[in-house]
Amino acid sequence: MNSSITRLTGFASGLDTDSIVKKLMNAESIPLNKLKQNQQKQTWLSDAYRQWNTDLLAFRSNTLFNMNLSKTYNTFTVTSSQENSVSASTSGSSLAGTYSVAVKQLASSAAFTGSKVPLDPTKTLGNTVQGSAQLTADTSITMDVYNDPKNPSAFQSMTIDIKTTDTINDVVSKINNAKDSNGKSLSVQAFYDPTLQQFILKTKETGAATKIDLSKNTSAASQAFLSNTLGLDTTNLVASGQNANIIFNGNEITNLAANNTTIMGINFTFKSTTVDANGNVMPSTVTVSQNPDEVIKNIKDFVDKYNSLLEKLNNAVQEPIYRDYLPLLDEQRSEMSEKQIEMWEVKAKSGLLRSDSILTDIANKMRNAMTSIVDNGSPYYSLASIGISSKSYQDKGKLYVDEAKLREAIQTDPNAVEKLFSQLGDTSKGTNGVIKQISNVLQDGIKKLTNKAGYTGNSQYDQSVIGKILSNMQTDITRQTEKLSRKESQYYRQFASMEQAISKFNSQSSWLYQQMGGGM
Incomplete structure (x- = not known):
């Protein structure tokens, strides 16, 4: 604490006034220090909630979004007997089959x-x-x-x-x-x-x-x-210029302005004609077949990302609390190295979200969604039915993939597997797919986290629950700081008065001593 008054530090009494006032102020500062430590803890808590908000939104916007796309499940292998003349690629709406494609004339510019x-x-x-x-x-x-x-x-x-x-x-x-x-x-x-x-x-x-x-x-x-x-x-x-002229499965098409088009959900690119030196049209055979390996990879990637998110949630709500490690005050930091501060704060931040109701609720509802039954009109109505399940309650919801069982389901009824994940319906009626159910869980969780601590990038003194707490704490800290400053000034004034009184007493004693012949 700083004072603007003139300080008389023991010139008469011989006391170390500064040291005494500092000790008195240390005792007076205990409530303020506790408030500052609590403020730091609430700031860390706000950061933690906001980071979870960001992580859950990223998972929902990327991983879940991709798992809703038809192309995630409708993956194909495409071959062409005349790759230099006709090439093809597939989309999520492609139809598997064998197609005859002849190119009589390429589209050209003027x-x-x-x-x-x-x-x-x-x-x-x-x-x-x-x-x-x-x-x-x-x-x-x-x-x-x-x-x-x-x-x-x-x-x-x-x-x-x-x-x-x-x-x-x-x-x-x-x-x-x-x-x-x-x-x-x-x-x-x-x-x-x-x-x-x-x-x-x-x-x-x-x-x-x-x-x-x-x-x-x-x-x-x-x-x-x-x-x-x-x-x-x-x-x-x-x-x-001229249009392309092709024959697709016996049907002649003459209105293509470019050398690429989409037919049956298949994207064709025409590179040269399929007419031989004698003028005979030689069709290319394009074969589109299901590729279960790619679907399995996509699903396994999703399960891995789900497991990582769930494990992170479980770790957060079970993280140990080290009650002896409080947030450091500025005076404490000044006496420690950067490495010591870093190690201390790891312990101080540990357990901030232990048993947190929002994260616990998200984890529980995610596990419920992943074990739910989806009314998709097929025996493949749950993740367990296609080979995705937990092995033990000790796994805390972690899922494992039986690849053989998953492959069998994809080959037997690929449409049912897609619906199991991405079907849009009504969760209360069991018609929403797994991805929509988890998306709803995360949407609700993100809303609660936002109400609790706001968004990353916004001021921490926003209108969220913690934002208001931090604003009130800052007001209290300012008020207490000013109060302590006044208290410190008061102590120095009191010691100054004491020093003046002692000085006056000493002067009077000296005068009396002299009057009584003390100097004789």
């Missing part, structure tokens, strides 16, 4: 490919080194681009100025960055390859709806630029 024109990209087009491709005067070209399958007659138009001081790379850049009057990109790609000595212009998209129209360039200058510099055939200045 494109121009010029004939060979030797250009030096480092030289301007007006430079004589460009030979017959030299640009003798500034010109411009107009480009109309059609790229809307829903409105085939709609197009974007742009006029591009070409100067003799431009290089071929400048022209390419102008085309690639071209925008129409509304500021919208033309979505075309231009390229000049100096090795091939070819200029290429194409739409970014594919399909029959794509088209590049250069036919408005009728002037001699623009025609010369297109022909001599870019190597384009000016007798045909309209290029159109």
Whole structure:
């Protein structure tokens, strides 16, 4: 405690006033120190609750969310007899089976490919080194681009100025960055390859709806630029794209604007035609089969994460309490090393959540959900029925997976296994799957934890239960600190008065002594 008054420290009495006041204040500070220690404990408790809030939310948002996805249970192996022509992947809604897929024609973009024109990209087009491709005067070209399958007659138009001081790379850049009057990109790609000595212009998209129209360039200058510099055939200045043409299980499909599509829940990618040198269509055989190994892996991963969370909950509510290890005060910290402080606080924080009602309730309800019966219309109506169960009550709810039994269930009735986990219904009627039941448990637990201690990232002095406790404690600490400061000042004033009285007494005694001839 600090005092603003002048302190007279034993000049008359010879007493160590500071030492005496310090001891008196140590006794006076006991209630404040206890309050500070309790405040620290409540702060640790708030941190612990908030961390659990974060952990449970992460488990619910990630692990449980993934276990609700159809793709977790509908896993497949896909093979193609012509992988270089047709490849495929599956989604959660894919149908197992064998499919015949022939590619008669790939989807393509609208494109121009010029004939060979030797250009030096480092030289301007007006430079004589460009030979017959030299640009003798500034010109411009107009480009109309059609790229809307829903409105085939709609197009974007742009006029591009070409100067003799431009290089071929400048022209390419102008085309690639071209925008129409509304500021919208033309979505075309231009390229000049100096090795091939070819200029290429194409739409970014594919399909029959794509088209590049250069036919408005009728002037001699623009025609010369297109022909001599870019190597384009000016007798045909309209290029159109085309749709893919495939035959799926005997059904011809001609309206695919891209070289990928989804049929029967299977994502197909077409890489080349399946037509041989004689023009015969050679279908690729695509086989989609269930892959129980992947489903088993997904379920085992979930069980492992569930076990880890449950073990963490069990440890928290059973953690030992070390009552002799109270939160350290600032004076105590100053006398200890960082390692000693760290070791002390491990013991001081231990058991903060021992027998905690919120975490105990979450753990119990999670165990109940994992042993519940789900009305899914199948003999595989519980985790135990598919080989997932505890071995002993001593496991405290830990689950083990009988892989052989789980595999048998997946192969016999994969739909029932999926419903057992992810079915949405009514928990009170036994129609909610295991994942939904646990999700509800965690949602309720997260709500209680939030009411108790708030969210991570928020001020600890929020409107939660512990937040209000901490606010009240801080008010009490401020009040008691001010009270102790006044008390300390009072002690020093009292000692100062005593010192003055002793000094006065000593002076009077000395005077009397002298008057009585003490000095003779």
